[in-house]
Amino acid sequence: xxxxxxxxxxLKNVCMVHAVIPLNCLLCGQAAFVNxxxxxxxxxxxxxxxxxxxxxxxxxxxxxxxxxxxMAGNKVCIRSDGLLEVLVQPAETLSPR
Amino acid sequence: MNHAPTARAAxxxxxxxxxxxxxxxxxxxxxxxxxxVGNYPGVTVERRSGQMEFAGRKIEVIDLPxxxxxxxxxxxxxxxxxVLLGRQDGVRPVDLIVCVLDAANLGRNLYLVSQVLExxxxxxxxxxxxxxxxxxxxxIDCDRLAxxxxxxxxxxxxVRHVGxxxxxxxxxxAADQKARKYPSPLPAVFRQEIDRLAAWFLKPSNGSPxxxxxxxxxxxxxxxxxxxxxxxxxxxxxxxxxxxxxxLRRRLEQSGCAVPGVETKSRYxxxxxxxxxxxxxxxxxxxTWTDRLDRVLTHRVWGTVIFAALMIGLFQAVFSGAVPFMxxxxxxxAWLGAxxxxxxxxxxxxxxxxxxxxxxxxxxxxxxxxILILFFFIGILEDCxxxxxxxxxxxxxxxxVGLSGxxxxxxxxxxxxxxxxxxxARVIENDRDRLTTILVAPLMTCSARLPVFALLIAAFIPDxxxxxxxxxxxxxxxxxxxxxxxxxxxxxLLLKRTLLRGETPPFVIELPSYKWPSxxxxxxxVLERGWLFVRCAGTIILAVSIVVWAALYYPHxxxxxxxxxxxxxxxxxLDRMDPAGEDYAALAAELERERLGEFQRQSWLxxxxxxVEPVFKPLGWDWRxxxxxxxxxPAREIVVATLGVVFDLGENADAKSEAGAxxxxxxxxxxxxxxxxxxxxxxPTALSIMVFFALCAQCAATLAVIRRETNSLRWPAFTFxxxxxxxxxxxxxAYQAGxxxxxxxx
Numbered sequence: 001x002x003x004x005x006x007x008x009x010x011l012k013n014v015c016m017v018h019a020v021i022p023l024n025c026l027l028c029g030q031a032a033f034v035n036x037x038x039x040x041x042x043x044x045x046x047x048x049x050x051x052x053x054x055x056x057x058x059x060x061x062x063x064x065x066x067x068x069x070x071m072a073g074n075k076v077c078i079r080s081d082g083l084l085e086v087l088v089q090p091a092e093t094l095s096p097r
Numbered sequence: 098m099n100h101a102p103t104a105r106a107a108x109x110x111x112x113x114x115x116x117x118x119x120x121x122x123x124x125x126x127x128x129x130x131x132x133x134v135g136n137y138p139g140v141t142v143e144r145r146s147g148q149m150e151f152a153g154r155k156i157e158v159i160d161l162p163x164x165x166x167x168x169x170x171x172x173x174x175x176x177x178x179x180v181l182l183g184r185q186d187g188v189r190p191v192d193l194i195v196c197v198l199d200a201a202n203l204g205r206n207l208y209l210v211s212q213v214l215e216x217x218x219x220x221x222x223x224x225x226x227x228x229x230x231x232x233x234x235x236x237i238d239c240d241r242l243a244x245x246x247x248x249x250x251x252x253x254x255x256v257r258h259v260g261x262x263x264x265x266x267x268x269x270x271a272a273d274q275k276a277r278k279y280p281s282p283l284p285a286v287f288r289q290e291i292d293r294l295a296a297w298f299l300k301p302s303n304g305s306p307x308x309x310x311x312x313x314x315x316x317x318x319x320x321x322x323x324x325x326x327x328x329x330x331x332x333x334x335x336x337x338x339x340x341x342x343x344x345l346r347r348r349l350e351q352s353g354c355a356v357p358g359v360e361t362k363s364r365y366x367x368x369x370x371x372x373x374x375x376x377x378x379x380x381x382x383x384x385t386w387t388d389r390l391d392r393v394l395t396h397r398v399w400g401t402v403i404f405a406a407l408m409i410g411l412f413q414a415v416f417s418g419a420v421p422f423m424x425x426x427x428x429x430x431a432w433l434g435a436x437x438x439x440x441x442x443x444x445x446x447x448x449x450x451x452x453x454x455x456x457x458x459x460x461x462x463x464x465x466x467x468i469l470i471l472f473f474f475i476g477i478l479e480d481c482x483x484x485x486x487x488x489x490x491x492x493x494x495x496x497x498v499g500l501s502g503x504x505x506x507x508x509x510x511x512x513x514x515x516x517x518x519x520x521x522a523r524v525i526e527n528d529r530d531r532l533t534t535i536l537v538a539p540l541m542t543c544s545a546r547l548p549v550f551a552l553l554i555a556a557f558i559p560d561x562x563x564x565x566x567x568x569x570x571x572x573x574x575x576x577x578x579x580x581x582x583x584x585x586x587x588x589x590l591l592l593k594r595t596l597l598r599g600e601t602p603p604f605v606i607e608l609p610s611y612k613w614p615s616x617x618x619x620x621x622x623v624l625e626r627g628w629l630f631v632r633c634a635g636t637i638i639l640a641v642s643i644v645v646w647a648a649l650y651y652p653h654x655x656x657x658x659x660x661x662x663x664x665x666x667x668x669x670x671l672d673r674m675d676p677a678g679e680d681y682a683a684l685a686a687e688l689e690r691e692r693l694g695e696f697q698r699q700s701w702l703x704x705x706x707x708x709v710e711p712v713f714k715p716l717g718w719d720w721r722x723x724x725x726x727x728x729x730x731p732a733r734e735i736v737v738a739t740l741g742v743v744f745d746l747g748e749n750a751d752a753k754s755e756a757g758a759x760x761x762x763x764x765x766x767x768x769x770x771x772x773x774x775x776x777x778x779x780x781p782t783a784l785s786i787m788v789f790f791a792l793c794a795q796c797a798a799t800l801a802v803i804r805r806e807t808n809s810l811r812w813p814a815f816t817f818x819x820x821x822x823x824x825x826x827x828x829x830x831a832y833q834a835g836x837x838x839x840x841x842x843x
Binding site for chain 1: 358489605607
């Protein structure tokens with residue numbers, strides 16, 4: 001019971017604004033800042049070369065797998081396998097859809 | 098002369114930039130029509146170069162593939178690095194680099210500039226698509242940017258030819274100046290390690306003298322975790338270098354500069370420094386009309402519906418739009434063949450020219466209109482920016498097969514012809530995905546299979562309605578297309594789980610802003626692809642056509658043919674007739690046809706067909722079908738002509754005209770097993786032949802292209818083996834199951 005309760009609290013925390021969540025948890029139109037990208041160094045570097053790196057502001061355009069995000073006015077389509085994870089911090093306000 | 102060259106009369110300029118920066122348009126604006134497209138020797142990366150002249154100086158411009166980084170991971174990046182370092186065969190050392198940047202996205206574009214500047218070559222920066230940047234609210238102070246970068250910066254709009262003259266002048270001036278020494282943005286610890294590595298190379302070892310290695314090369318060597326440079330340029334150093342590098346990278350990691358992360362971190366820090374105060378970007382980007390279009394075009398339902406409609410339209414255009422042109426080419430070839438027959442004395446040479454050359458090469462040229470139309474549409478979809486969206490939509494399906502959305506374009510092209518499909522697979526960065534795509538592309542029902550299907554379906558599949566709306570013939574054709582796709586899916590899945598198993602890199606593609614396609618770019622691409630097809634397929638088909646012709650022509654022993662009892666009977670009957678009589682001409686023609694058929698039967702190919710008859714008997718084929726199928730291994734479309742020949746229609750059997758086609762179908766229907774009244778062609782037999790053709794690798798040109806694109810004999814051999822085996826098994830099942838069902842139904 002206690003475990004379940006703490007799990008619910010934790011889940012609530014994860015979904016709270018400002019918490020760091022995986023990219024694919026972003027809703028359509030939600031803006032966020034990239035927190036960090038973890039995975040094989042080579043793949044991480046590939047994404048960074050494309051402009052997806054810590055501190056960059058993004059906006060979810062089309063959620064799902066693959067998803068489409070807006071980044072500095074450009075759009076990028078991404079499907080990451082289980083190895084690579086992009087963690088983002090949602091911005092406070094939702095931008096208009 | 099006023100414009101006397103100051104330093105060098107000729108120079109080489111490399112154009113480099115991220116994809117979708119309008120680099121190709123800028124290249125076109127610089128060199129005009131004087132461009133050449135080829136391959137870099139030994140690799141399947143397109144080499145695009147052109148000539149321009151400025152102030153009396155001849156300038157060769159090389160358009161390097163679009164890339165995000167000089168870290169040599171994909172084939173394109175490897176070639177770009179090699180060209181810039183002056184170690185690519187067939188390319189002169191580069192004197193000047195022009196970096197093409199998307200003005201609306203400088204943050205990312207400057208990353209590549211940072212890498213390029215370190216090479217120490219004179220560099221000019223072209224800020225392209227300035228109009229788009231301004232419309233998005235991006236403000237750029239070009240002078241300040243030039244000052245920060247230490248290289249000339251020119252604002253351009255390549256599509257409208259704005260700023261091209263200024264760019265040329267800047268290139269001309271920069272080429273004569275010595276490049277400014279550019280401080281590396283990488284941290285001091287890293288630079289010290291590079292000093293240490295330089296010293297390591299200077300030390301003589303194993304009896305070989307030490308050598309000086311350029312700093313940029315050493316940096317790339319340390320940063321490149323994939324080992325491309327280590328294996329390529331520094332192979333001679335052997336394991337000693339590998340040990341040295343491993344120790345160096347360990348030391349870097351301990352001091353918090355782990356490779357390769359240190360590169361992106363340092364370069365982006367530099368980028369931010371350069372941009373601050375020189376470029377003002379808006380805090381929030383307003384939705385553009387590209388966004389509005391994308392809301393529909395990438396929508397799960399509407400996007401898919403529009404995509405399907407586009408594909409149906411494309412196929413419709415490819416298959417029906419091409420018909421008049423194909424008829425024209427066929428008529429032209431027939432006329433040429435007839436001219437040769439009429440104006441040359443009979444014999445081996447005439448037969449070689451008429452059947453071997455004109456027939457064989459014409460058989461391939463006939464597909465050219467379809468390929469041109471296909472590439473016209475693909476060109477438009479690519480140039481306007483839609484193809485990236487199609488890749489996004491298809492990725493959902495393709496990823497289930499173990500591939501990515503990038504494999505979609507090659508597969509689409511393969512429906513017209515496997516050759517352009519296999520060549521289009523070059524866009525796939527991941528080698529295993531690319532190879533899988535190449536290996537399954539020939540299973541897509543290409544247009545060369547259509548004549549075979551059309552003939553057999555019309556002859557043997559009854560024209561009956563199914564469920565009121567469909568008809569059995571259409572469904573059969575649909576089923577054959579489906580069989581190809583289904584087999585490709587299964588083979589791709591198997592390959593990705595067995596032979597080509599491995600880590601899949603993340604699928605990332607940029608979705609460029611939509612724009613009106615440029616007629617020049619599209620037409621250029623169409624012509625380029627068309628010529629590539631004619632040259633590549635034409636030469637191979639020409640060679641195999643000659644071989645097949647020879648196998649069907651020789652030994653051409655007239656004495657042995659005329660000894661055949663049915664021929665001597667005919668001859669005797671003819672001799673008894675009045676040469677002026679009505680029936681004489683008809684009988685003479687029949688004798689000629691029978692003689693020709695007998696020549697074919699006694700030819701090497703005919704003998705081979707008889708020898709292998711037992712192998713094909715379980716498929717319901719007699720020696721004549723086997724012979725036609727063997728003859729069509731070099732190019733499957735040959736089978737229609739060969740069937741005509743072996744079933745005694747004579748060389749001029751015209752399967753195209755309505756009467757000819759009917760005569761052809763009747764002849765096939767009447768054919769019986771040797772020496773019996775049993776019908777040779779039944780529905781199961783026709784199905785077994787069609788299944789065989791749907792799955793078999795009967796195309797020498799495709800195999801040759803696979804050999805070229807994979808740079809090995811192993812993969813074309815593998816493709817041939819797996820497809821032929823599948824075809825045999827598929828045909829066996831089709832015939833045996835068909836016969837069994839037919840017997841039950843009665």
